[in-house]
Amino acid sequence: xxxxxxxxxxxxxxxxxxxxxxxxxxxxxxxxxxxxxxxxxxxxxxxxxxxxxxxxxxxxxxxxxxxxxxxxxxxxxxxxxxxxxxxxxxxxxxxxxxxxxxxxxxxxxxxxxxxxxxxxxxxxxxxxxxxxxxxxxxxxxxxxxxxxxxxxxxxxxxxxxxxxxxxxxxxxxxxxxxxxxxxxxxxxxxxxxxxxxxxxxxxxxxxxxxxxxxxxxxxxxxxxxxxxxxxxxxxxxxxxxxxxxxxxxxxxxxxxxxxxxxxxxxxxxxxxxxxxxxxxxxxxxxxxxxxxxxxxxxxxxxxxxxxxxxxxxxxxxxxxxxxxx
Amino acid sequence: xxxxxxxxxxxxxxxxxxxxxxxxxxxxxxxxxxxxxxxxxxxxxxxxxxxxxxxxxxxxxxxxxxxxxxxxxxxxxxxxxxxxxxxxxxxxxxxxxxxxxxxxxxxxxxxxxxxxxxxxxxxxxxxxxxxxxxxxxxxxxxxxxxxxxxxxxxxxxxxxxxxxxxxxxxxxxxxxxxxxxxxxxxxxxxxxxxxxxxxxxxxxxxxxxxxxxxxxxxxxxxxxxxxxxxxxxxxxxxxxxxxxxxxxxxxxxxxxxxxxxxxxxxxxxxxxxxxxxxxxxxxxxxxxxxxxxxxxxxxxxxxxxxxxxxxxxxxxxxxxxxxxxxxxxxxxxxxxxxxxxxxxxxxxxxxxxxxxxxxxxxxxxxxxxxxxxxxxxxxxxxxxxxxxxxxxxxxxxxxxxxxxxxxxxxxxxxxxxxxxxxxxxxxxxxxxxxxxxxxxxxxxxxxxxxxxxxx
Numbered sequence: 001x002x003x004x005x006x007x008x009x010x011x012x013x014x015x016x017x018x019x020x021x022x023x024x025x026x027x028x029x030x031x032x033x034x035x036x037x038x039x040x041x042x043x044x045x046x047x048x049x050x051x052x053x054x055x056x057x058x059x060x061x062x063x064x065x066x067x068x069x070x071x072x073x074x075x076x077x078x079x080x081x082x083x084x085x086x087x088x089x090x091x092x093x094x095x096x097x098x099x100x101x102x103x104x105x106x107x108x109x110x111x112x113x114x115x116x117x118x119x120x121x122x123x124x125x126x127x128x129x130x131x132x133x134x135x136x137x138x139x140x141x142x143x144x145x146x147x148x149x150x151x152x153x154x155x156x157x158x159x160x161x162x163x164x165x166x167x168x169x170x171x172x173x174x175x176x177x178x179x180x181x182x183x184x185x186x187x188x189x190x191x192x193x194x195x196x197x198x199x200x201x202x203x204x205x206x207x208x209x210x211x212x213x214x215x216x217x218x219x220x221x222x223x224x225x226x227x228x229x230x231x232x233x234x235x236x237x238x239x240x241x242x243x244x245x246x247x248x249x250x251x252x253x254x255x256x257x258x259x260x261x262x263x264x265x266x267x268x269x270x271x272x273x274x275x276x277x278x279x280x281x282x283x284x285x286x287x288x289x290x291x292x293x294x295x296x297x298x299x300x301x302x303x304x305x306x307x308x309x310x311x312x313x314x315x316x317x318x319x320x321x322x323x324x325x
Numbered sequence: 326x327x328x329x330x331x332x333x334x335x336x337x338x339x340x341x342x343x344x345x346x347x348x349x350x351x352x353x354x355x356x357x358x359x360x361x362x363x364x365x366x367x368x369x370x371x372x373x374x375x376x377x378x379x380x381x382x383x384x385x386x387x388x389x390x391x392x393x394x395x396x397x398x399x400x401x402x403x404x405x406x407x408x409x410x411x412x413x414x415x416x417x418x419x420x421x422x423x424x425x426x427x428x429x430x431x432x433x434x435x436x437x438x439x440x441x442x443x444x445x446x447x448x449x450x451x452x453x454x455x456x457x458x459x460x461x462x463x464x465x466x467x468x469x470x471x472x473x474x475x476x477x478x479x480x481x482x483x484x485x486x487x488x489x490x491x492x493x494x495x496x497x498x499x500x501x502x503x504x505x506x507x508x509x510x511x512x513x514x515x516x517x518x519x520x521x522x523x524x525x526x527x528x529x530x531x532x533x534x535x536x537x538x539x540x541x542x543x544x545x546x547x548x549x550x551x552x553x554x555x556x557x558x559x560x561x562x563x564x565x566x567x568x569x570x571x572x573x574x575x576x577x578x579x580x581x582x583x584x585x586x587x588x589x590x591x592x593x594x595x596x597x598x599x600x601x602x603x604x605x606x607x608x609x610x611x612x613x614x615x616x617x618x619x620x621x622x623x624x625x626x627x628x629x630x631x632x633x634x635x636x637x638x639x640x641x642x643x644x645x646x647x648x649x650x651x652x653x654x655x656x657x658x659x660x661x662x663x664x665x666x667x668x669x670x671x672x673x674x675x676x677x678x679x680x681x682x683x684x685x686x687x688x689x690x691x692x693x694x695x696x697x698x699x700x701x702x703x704x705x706x707x708x709x710x711x712x713x714x715x716x717x718x719x720x721x722x723x724x725x726x727x728x729x730x731x732x733x734x735x736x737x738x739x740x741x742x743x744x745x746x747x748x749x750x751x752x753x754x755x756x757x758x759x760x761x762x763x764x765x766x767x768x769x770x771x772x773x774x775x776x777x778x779x780x
Contacts, residue, residue: 156644168480198484236426239481243457305729311396312421318438320445323431 007254011206017245018196021166022255025187025195030184032038033266035096043183045269050149053275058138059120063098065090070102071155078159078203082251085147087154089132090194091202101156111201113152114230117145123278125271127264128257140216141260142198143252149200149213159203162249163210163242168193172223173238180277193242196256199234201248217295219278226302227295236310327508333361336503339512340539343496351385352377353720356694357493362504362692364680364746371748374693376410378720383407383416386726392441393419393726414706418716419732421674423743425480430454436600437464437471440725441485445469450521457481458552461527469724472529474673478749482673484529487724494676495536497721498669501680502604502633503540505667509631511600514545517590519605526552529673530606545590547583547609587613591624591659593626600629607634607651607668614658616748625660630667632659638698648753670755674729676721678750685743686752693722697749699737701728709739709749714758732736736756 007013014022034042046052069092072079081087099112124139131151135145146162153160169178178188188194201208214232216229225238236240264271292298319321327335338346344358356378360366362456385405397403407413427436431450437460438445446467450458461483464471470491473481486494503510518581521531523538531552537694587609594601603610610632610641617623632655634648651665664683671678677695679688690697695720701707704714717736721725736752 035565185373236422240422241423243433243480304703307700308418308420309399310420310426311392312399313392313436313439315394315428315432315435315439317435321434321438321448321450323434324449324451 009077010080011249012083012251014255015247015249016317017247018164018253018255021195021245022259024191026259028191029187029263029266032190036186039185039186040267043181043269044185044267046272051272051276053272053279055124055137055139056122056279058136059122060116060138062091062135064152065094065222069093069097069127069225072098072157074157076159078161078186078250079154079157081154081208083254084128084252084257085131085151085154087088087131087151088101089130089151091132091135092151092155095135096152096155099156099229102151106158106202106204109156110153110211111230113149113202114211117149117152118211119216119225121145121148121213122216122217123214125260125274125278129262142212143256143260145213146198146200147252149202149211153200153202161201161203161208162252163199163201164196164245164247164249165198165235165239166193166195166239166245167235167239169240170223170238172225176219176222176281177274177275178254180268181273183270184266186276197234197239216282216285217298218282218289220285221283221288221292221302222285223296224302224305226228226306237306312323328508330361332508332510333504334502335501335512336540340496340536342501342539343492343499343536345492345710346635351723352381353379353694354493354724357497357691357721362694363497363501364504364748365687366693368419368747368750371411371693375696376413377718378694379413379416379696380404380407382718382720382723382727386442386728387721390440390726392439393417393442411702413718414698416718416728417724418698418728421482421729421731424484425483425527425673427483434460434463437483437485437775441469441487442724442726443487455587457483458527461554465527470527470532472527472673473530474529476628484673484727486722489721490676490724493721493723495533497691497694498533498671498678499536499540499677501678502667502669503683505680505689506633506665509600509628509665510540512540512542512599514541514602515594516541516545516602517587517606518544519603519607521548521550521552522546525550528552534604541602545586547587547605583609584613584616588616589629592624595624598629600631600632601626602631604633605635609644610656611646611651616659623658623660625659628665630659630661630665632661634666634668636672648681650654652686668753670751672731672733674731675717675719675727677717677719681753682741682744682746682750685741686753687738687741687743688747688753688755689738689741690747690749690751697737697751699735702732704730709737712736715751715755725759726754732758 002012026112040069067319071088091201099116100109104112120138125141129148130142131175134140134148140148146303150160152163178185199210199212201210209231210233211230212228220227228237289295290296292301317322340697345354348359356374387397387404396419402415402417427433434448434450434455438448445470448463448467450460450463451599456550457589461471464485468488470486470488472486473483495619515539517539518534520534521528523535524533650667652663655661655666656663656671667681667683667754668689669678669680677691679690681688698718700716701713701715707713712734714730715733716730721727734756738750738752740747741750
């Protein structure tokens with residue numbers, strides 16, 4: 001059983017901001033349930049003639065774990081197993097080895113893990129599970145996928161952690177993930193933002209490098225945004241973080257999984273509608289990439305459209321601003 | 326009828342405190358304060374004024390703003406590259422999202438201080454984790470005028486102006502409106518500000534209207550309560566807790582009272598001969614007119630009435646009122662002629678105010694100190710007559726670099742198709758670029774108020 005000390009150390013107990021955001025989301029959803037019970041009941045199920053969600057086949061072969069495969073068994077912070085992220089699970093070790101753990105440089109491996117999770121595991125909204133289950137299934141929510149990336153990095157001896165924030169998103173993302181279901185739309189609109197989104201960060205060459213493994217290239221093409229690379233943030237491309245909500249942590253907190261599970265029980269139809277839309281987006285993006293002449297050609301076009309880069313702001317203090325202790 | 330020069334001299338006298346002493350004028354000041362009519366400067370003369378003003382501003386920010394200098398270096402552009410008017414488009418443009426991408430607490434103060442060009446006054450932050458309002462208050466106590474807009478989705482746009490830049494912005498909005506309203510404006514008149522009280526908010530759209538109190542004799546204010554970033558958050562986010570509930574209850578009552586107060590004010594002025602004006606967000610006047618229509622009432626203020634609006638053309642979440650329909654309503658319900666109902670287009674990031682002409686209601690650009698640019702999907706400049714993303718080079722921004730791309734979609738024309746003013750115009754309906762976030766203080770206020778009055 002996990003001790004209170006371990007819970008604290010590994011960050012299983014949600015941070016204050018997380019609690020506030022989760023409570024906000026739950027209250028908002030609760031209000032929705034009270035105000036529109038009829039809608040919720042009706043939307044729990046898919047309409048009979050509507051397209052149903054069929055999970056895509058796993059896009060890779062899961063390598064077999066063999067005794068003697070190298071892995072990191074450190075108990076150091078950011079390298080050890082955490083909630084839903086058992087980086088010492090056989091499936092994780094086998095995959096990390098196949099992706100070149102301990103043969104490639106840290107950067108090369110992190111990039112390989114990033115590309116693998118981002119392009120081989122499509123997004124599917126579903127309840128939370130252990131990371132090895134995610135690898136067996138081959139799909140997951142952004143938190144499943146971030147966990148998959150983090151587990152691979154940790155298995156290869158690269159420190160990795162979560163970055164979380166409340167966010168709002170570009171219109172194209174909203175259209176494909178929020179606007180496709182009336183309940184999800186009402187929920188999002190009532191808050192004006194989405195309560196929790198995440199990214200992974202890997203410690204490579206002395207720096208924490210951000211990566212968002214959530215969207216496949218096809219989904220990004222369908223939204224008209226560049227195909228992001230390892231080291232590129234989702235913030236400023238398709239998400240906008242709410243100021244003051246960005247948190248970094250070693251583990252997913254308690255409560256998050258229960259919330260996703262609760263949402264599935266409450267509104268399975270809503271989840272299915274979003275999943276159908278995601279698959280349609282992937283299909284649409286595939287055509288866009290084909291028409292553009294491939295991923296690289298599409299990415300070049302999209303980056304041109306994205307416009308000038310944001311200026312870099314150095315947050316070194318100015319002597320005229322005096323902070324009293 | 327009063328001559329235009331005499332008319333504008335009278336106006337300049339009323340707003341004298343906004344004009345810096347002549348011996349301190351920079352080329353940017355020259356371009357804003359010197360021309361009597363900002364919209365009738367001969368093109369050649371305007372081009373020279375604009376070039377000198379924008380080049381001066383670019384040199385100033387390049388020399389005195391570390392982050393902007395770094396940005397220019399990244400874009401391989403320096404003041405030496407700006408030799409003629411044609412080179413102005415080489416000036417690196419800051420995406421508007423940059424001003425929304427701010428940290429929290431003390432870092433927010435540092436971020437704000439680093440956007441500022443030149444010297445900061447001494448600013449004292451007492452709190453360990455200051456709120457946004459506390460940081461803004463600390464800056465403003467030190468003589469700055471930090472204002473913000475659009476908390477859409479929880480993110481405001483913060484712009485640090487010094488007193489000189491804020492005065493320029495206020496002067497520009499008033500001069501643009503008064504010029505286009507010629508010969509309507511007179512000091513001895515009454516007005517209703519359809520915005521938050523400038524003395525009780527740092528929302529830019531409200532704050533910039535402080536000049537209204539100097540431009541005419543009597544001003545009433547529609548939203549006379551303190552509006553802070555915290556209040557906006559609580560109002561917009563379905564805030565929880567007793568405090569939020571109380572705020573919402575009070576706000577709902579105040580909004581209903583506001584509509585009734587405006588109607589009472591109209592009734593009073595119906596019996597006077599004074600000129601009256603409404604300045605601010607169109608949806609407030611829209612709600613007033615809806616109530617009057619529901620009561621089967623109307624007024625006939627005729628030529629002694631004027632309306633100057635800004636932004637917020639959405640009435641409900643999915644209903645957008647056209648500027649033309651609004652003018653027609655104003656004519657039908659208040660009896661104010663369409664030529665006296667003008668819209669102004671501006672934004673918190675800039676100090677240029679595109680003002681509609683009374684003849685055709687096209688948005689005229691103040692082209693002596695402000696260069697409009699339209700960009701295509703790949704952020705390349707397009708010519709007149711093509712639609713695209715609006716960007717601008719604003720020489721009146723001296724406390725921050727006002728070279729900015731926006732999320733607004735516009736069509737820029739070389740001349741107004743209706744009137745004879747020589748400068749460039751925007752088509753009257755400004756929309757958002759697909760994919761950009763909803764923007765606008767007026768939109769925020771509208772959203773708050775629509776909730777308030779339960780529509």
